[in-house]
Amino acid sequence: MTVQRAIARLVAAGLVETRPGIGTFVLDRPSASPVGDVDWQTTSLGPDRTGPTTVGSTLRDVGPGTIALHSGYPSPDLLPMRDVRSALQRAARGDDAWDRPPLVGMPELRAWFAREVAAGSAGAAPRPSDVVVTAGGQAALSAVFRALAAPGDPVVMESPTYWGAIAAARQAGLVIVPVARTAGAPRAEDVDDALRTSGARIAYVQPTFANPTGAHWAAAERSAILRVAADRGAFLVEDDWARDLAIDEPRPPMVTDDPDGHVVYIRSLTKSASLTLRVGAVIARGPVRDRIAGALASSDLYVSPVLQRAALDVVTRPSWDTHLARLRRELRRRRDALADAVSTHAPSLQLTALPEGGLNLWTRMPRDLDAQIVAARCLADGVAVSPGDEWFPAAVPGPHLRLNYAWADPARFSEAARIVERVITSSDDQVSDPSTRRRFRPATTGTSRAGTTPLPARPATDPAG
Incomplete structure (x- = not known):
């Protein structure tokens, strides 16, 4: 089976072909195609209507081992x-x-x-x-x-x-x-x-x-x-x-x-x-x-x-309601685990409320920090996060990160929070001009948005979860 799977991948890549009853043969490499000049398209296409966020960071593919806090979906192990x-x-x-x-x-x-x-x-x-x-x-x-x-x-x-x-x-x-x-x-x-x-x-x-x-x-x-x-x-x-x-x-x-x-x-x-x-x-x-x-x-x-x-x-199966009940319990457990990891290991992130539904925590970073740069450095260090800029249709009032708690392994939430905190603090250290140095303040709690639950110092876990 291992050999068959390997051959199937080689066939899909166009490197070999199988001839039933004869054997498997390596395909000749095609000659290099001439490189065309597509610069003319810049003029013909005109202005880009879609803007810089045609496809959001939530759809980014990441390498194995990366802690994926950027996803827009629940993990398959939460689904039926x-x-x-x-x-x-x-x-x-x-x-x-x-x-x-x-x-x-x-x-x-x-x-x-x-x-x-x-x-x-x-x-x-x-x-x-x-x-x-x-x-x-x-x-x-x-x-x-x-x-x-x-x-x-x-x-x-x-x-x-x-x-x-x-x-x-x-x-x-x-x-x-x-x-x-x-x-x-x-x-x-x-x-x-x-x-x-x-x-x-x-x-x-x-x-x-x-x-x-x-x-x-x-x-x-x-x-x-x-x-x-x-x-x-x-x-x-x-x-x-x-x-x-x-x-x-x-x-x-x-x-x-x-x-x-x-x-x-x-x-x-x-x-x-x-x-x-x-x-x-x-x-x-x-x-x-x-x-x-x-x-x-x-x-x-x-x-x-x-x-x-x-x-x-x-x-329409009876198991659908059972699945939804389990999904809600698991989302509660993961939400609280990530919120606890952020409050404990990433004090530079301000998380003021726990959402009562959905898949994400919305966090604010210290002012003047570039969310795109932070996200890129986090990714280089093994954590994928979604920069907040792409969620604003106009002016961005401050740097934010969106963190998905439903995809990655909760056992790695603390590790991810430490990496994000290290990236934020190291970004501060790299600013040499005192007039532009970013001032960071620890996150505070106590304020809340309507329809959300105020964030406790240590979120309680769900006994049923």
Whole structure:
């Protein structure tokens, strides 16, 4: 088997070929291709609409042994991989796996998304006809921006916010109007002013366990911003990326409080089921749903029926609820372990609150420190972190790092925190000009954001975890 695997890799690399019944032969090296002149493309391509963060650091590949605190996903050992493998095998054996599905998705899967979003809420339950199945959350974001705005139109966004939303908006040619977070949510007055002065008809929001900060909106904040959207005739694009990642109680989405179609809801299964299940959904009421479906069809046509059937199989099994309960316990344990490691071994990082859901800790570094340089030096020393710059759609108010607690081995959290602290302090020592020397202060505790838990001196571990 070892030899067979080695030969398979050589064949895939184009170095050998196998001839059944004859043998395996080394391929001749192709002659070197002439190097072309592609400088002309600089003029023809023109300005880059996407900006510097087309692909975020969360998708960076790192070498073996690197402590990956930069990831945007949970570790596979937290996901129901056995169920996913079995579901994919069953789906591939079904006759309907080889037929083209409806452009908006399989009816059974759309009905599940509608039921699941409405679960536990007394508000306006969406109908299956309001649902469009998508190839994950990022595809949904891109389609929604293309459907709701034309190039040059403004879109209001919280700052900081998800780098993928920033990239998708810029790719669609939209002009981002940032609104700063104050507590859990931006002030309703600021959102109203941004919509009024810019003329925007879209606001991208993360009311639940925002990426990267982990904060969530209080009920009063949700109601106030929803009223602003209604008064302005605007759409709120609600990205509920962490729906299944609540460490404490999950909260009903805003879309259930909006029967009038102002909220366009996005949900994905990728982070809670498997990276291989690029399956998500958009829920929208009224004519906007058809416009979004058209935008998705023009780029993706439809989502693979094998993936749709497998996703439905996984989420409708009794083991799904058991998996989510285990996932929440493990996320709590890992969150507390990383927070404890940071507070103990990386005092230069300011962590003021524990998120009640999601995958990340949002930390602030001492002022005047360059987050990109710190991240690069950490990576060179064996720790991958996400620099905070890429999470801001406009001006960056200070240096931040986003640390994922769901991918790396928790046994290495203390080691990672020590490396980050060493990089920060050594960066300070390398500044020789006293007039530009960076002043570092130890992190403090006590302040908190709405929707988060104040950070204790030593976070307690979950007895059940």
